[in-house]
Every structure is written in structure tokens, then in C-alpha cells.
Amino acid sequence: MLDENLTFLRGGGASADRIAEIDWAATPLGPISAWPAVLRISISNMLNSAFPKCLCWGDEKTMIYNDAFVPILGNKHPCMGQPFLDAWTEAADMLKPIVDKAYSGESVYIEDFHIVTTRSGAAEDAYFTFCYSPLRDEHGTVRGMLDTVIETTSTVHARELSTLRNRELVHRARNVYALVSSLISQTFRSAASVEDAQDRIQKRIRALVAAQDVLVEAKSVNGSIADIARRALSPFLLEDGPAIRIDGPDIGLGREQLTALSLALHELATNSVKYGALGDRKGYVELQWQLQGNDFRLTWRESDGPLVAKPGSRGFGSAIIQYALPEAFSGTVEVDYAPTGFTLALTAPADRLRADERTAEELLLPF
Numbered sequence: 128m129l130d131e132n133l134t135f136l137r138g139g140g141a142s143a144d145r146i147a148e149i150d151w152a153a154t155p156l157g158p159i160s161a162w163p164a165v166l167r168i169s170i171s172n173m174l175n176s177a178f179p180k181c182l183c184w185g186d187e188k189t190m191i192y193n194d195a196f197v198p199i200l201g202n203k204h205p206c207m208g209q210p211f212l213d214a215w216t217e218a219a220d221m222l223k224p225i226v227d228k229a230y231s232g233e234s235v236y237i238e239d240f241h242i243v244t245t246r247s248g249a250a251e252d253a254y255f256t257f258c259y260s261p262l263r264d265e266h267g268t269v270r271g272m273l274d275t276v277i278e279t280t281s282t283v284h285a286r287e288l289s290t291l292r293n294r295e296l297v298h299r300a301r302n303v304y305a306l307v308s309s310l311i312s313q314t315f316r317s318a319a320s321v322e323d324a325q326d327r328i329q330k331r332i333r334a335l336v337a338a339q340d341v342l343v344e345a346k347s348v349n350g351s352i353a354d355i356a357r358r359a360l361s362p363f364l365l366e367d368g369p370a371i372r373i374d375g376p377d378i379g380l381g382r383e384q385l386t387a388l389s390l391a392l393h394e395l396a397t398n399s400v401k402y403g404a405l406g407d408r409k410g411y412v413e414l415q416w417q418l419q420g421n422d423f424r425l426t427w428r429e430s431d432g433p434l435v436a437k438p439g440s441r442g443f444g445s446a447i448i449q450y451a452l453p454e455a456f457s458g459t460v461e462v463d464y465a466p467t468g469f470t471l472a473l474t475a476p477a478d479r480l481r482a483d484e485r486t487a488e489e490l491l492l493p494f
Contacts, residue, residue: 130147132159132160133147133159135167135168135170135171136170136171136174137171138174138175139170139171139174139175139193139194140174140193140194141194142174142191142192142193142194142196142197142207143174145205145207146159146170146191146207149207149208151208154189154208155185155186155187155189156184156185156189156208163264163270164265165262165263165264165265165270166184166270166271169182169262169271169273170182170191173191173192173193173273174193174194175193176193176195177195178195178275178277179192179193179195179196179198179199179275179276179277179278180192180193180195180196180273180274180275180276181193181196181199181211181273181274181276182262182271182272182273182274183211183226183271183272183273183274184262184270184271185270185271187210188210188211188212188226188271188272189208189209189210189211190206190207190208190209190210190211190214191207191208192207196276198278199255199276199278200214200246201244201246201247202246202247202248203215203246211226211274212226215242215244217242217243217244217245217250218242218243218244221242222242225237225259226259226272228259229259229260229261229269229272230261230269230271230272231261231269232261232263232269233261234258234259234260234261235258235259236257236258237255237256237257237258238256238279239254239255239256239279239282239283240254240255240256240257241253241254241283242254242255252280253278253280254278254279254280254282254283255276255277255278255279255280256276256277256279257274257275257276257277258274258275258276259272259273259274260272260273260275291451351377351378351379351380352375352377352378352379352380352385352388352416352425353373353375353377355380355385355388355389355392356373356388356392356414357373358389359388359389359392359393359396360373360392360393360396360414362396363396363399363400363405370411370412371396371405371411371412371414372411372412372413372414372415373414374413374414374415374416375414375415375416375417375425376416376417376418378416378418378423378480379480380480381480383455384455384456384480386455387447387451387452387454387455387456388425388452388455390447390451390452391447391448391451391452392414392427394447394448395427395448395471396412398469399412399429399432399469402433402435403429403432403433403435403468403469404429404430404431404432404433404468404469405429405432406432406433407431407432407433409431409432410429410430410431410432410433411429411430411431412427412428412429412430413426413427413428413430414426414427415428418477420477421476421477421478422474422475422476422477423456423458423473423474423475423476423477423479423480424472424473424474425472425473426470426471426472426473427469427470427471427472428468428469428470428471429468429469429470430467430468431468432468434466434467435464435465435466435467435468435469436464436466437464438464448460448462448471449462452473453473453475456473456475456479457475457476457479458473458474458475458476458479459473459474459475460472460473460474461474
């Protein structure tokens, strides 16, 4: 039979069980039998809510939370009975002013609040929409606050990815004229007749459109590195033009990584047509990847093209290559503008391949 001091915990799930087990006399709240009615009622309402909630009580902001709040905590759970700002010590400086407002009697609502948290054991970006509401006793005195929260990390990342894609579309629209002009120019240089040139041009533009579809439609981007490399580079694989040599083992990747790689390869090839080896019939590109111990390494190497010069400024394409690509692979990118040919090398932990789909919307750019 449930102790009469614990009846307010009914229907509270695993969190209620944990509250019943804790020696609250050793905390600032004191024994449960001495808890005021407003605290018991607030806890009962919170425990029976399906929405993530955390109640903080007293000057120490002692935490009591419901089952729905546990995923928010990650590896911090269990931390029932601990001071709220101690549990979130990595973000305490940011959270304290908001907590103070709630304790002063002001309800605070914030959308998509960003913190860097260590709840998974390593630093990670997370976003939350929450309301800190003051909890008053029967005399109107603020005794604590209620944190009602929902995590919006995936929503924020999806929105930022959408912005990235829109900017990418604008960027590609600006490049398409130069790219198509180059394809037409290369085709006419080797075509046997006007009719032959027209036929080749139509095929190449269809290939370009198909590649753009792969880049724009993220849901269609899946499979192996070799598959996405051939699809992204298909407009540049000219039977009578510069060669692209693709070589590497059959390795599958997660959608986020394949999307980033597809964008980067198309950008590399476009730049190469404009300024590098793919703009010269004698030039060629080697795209290779391999596993080396615990590392994955992918290399784009241009040879026998015009002399290379380092660009004076970084554009959107550079951001795709130097930020979005390594971000997706949790790796690093090194570029070399040697006069004899541009080289890019991506190095990443092998255990990050086939990335979890929960990270599929994390293509973020630092601008």
C-alpha cells in the first residue's frame, strides 16, 4: 500500500519511483513528509504530463523531473535532487540569468535556444524551446520554477540545411552559364559536324540536369561512394574531353555524408572546368578513396592542366568544400594549390562512415 506521504506520486512512472527512493532529508528540500502542498501538487501535475518538464524548488533550485524530461538530460540522468545549474554546469552562465528572471516572478519563453552541452559525453550543439514559469505558494511568494521544454535541435538543423540548399541553388544558377558554355565549347572542338555537336550537347545537358536532380533531391542520395561520384560527375565525363579516374573500394555512407560529398564533387568539377585540369583536354583528375587503419581518406587530384593559382577570395563553393564536407564526415580537409595541379584530401575517422540518420541535417556553414 502506498505511503500516505507519497500518494501525490501516483501515475508518475519511473520518475515517481525514483522520487520515492531518494533520501530527501539529505537535500535542501528536507523529508517528503514536510513538503508543502503547493510543491506536492506541482510535482503531481508534472509527473502526469507527457510533455518534458523539470521542477526546480528553493534557493538551491533542486531538480525534480518527469519521465519525458529524461531524454533531454541524456547521460546527466539520474540527477534528481541536484541543483539545476550544477546539472547543466556547461551552460550555467547562459541559463542563470533566465532562471533568475523566473525566480523574480517573470515567466520567460524562448524559442530555439542554443547551448553546447556535454550530455552525451562529448560537446554537442543543442537547441531547445522552453518556458521557465515561476511557482508561487499560497501567499504569492515565488518558491521555485517549472521548466517546460521541447528539444528542437533536429528542426533547427533542418531549417539551416534548407537555407544552405537554397543558397546552393542560387550559387549553381550563377555557375550554370559558364558550365554549359564550357561543355558546348569542348563539344564543338571535337565534333565531326553540327548535327554531331547538337546530339552530344543534348546528351551532356541531360546528364547535367540529372546530376542537379541528385544534388537537389536529398532523398534520392543514397548508396556507395562510387555511385554518388559517378552520378555527381556524370556531366564532366566527356568521351572526348579530360579524363576523370574514379577508384576506391565499395563503401556505403549515410545520407548526410553522401549529400555533402555530392555537393563537394560537383563544386570541385565545376571549378576545375573553369580554372583547372577539366578545362584542358590534356588534363585529368584522379578521385580516389581508401581505408587506412582507423582512417578514411578521399583525394581529388588534378594533373596536366593550366598553372594553378590560389584564389584571392573564398566564395560559397569554397565554403561547401572546406566546411560542409568535413562537418558531415567529422573530419578535416586539406587543399593544396600547387602550380602543377590542385589537390584536396579529406581525412575522417572510419567509424564515422555510414553516419546515423539523426545527423542527416547537420550541414552547417559558419556564416
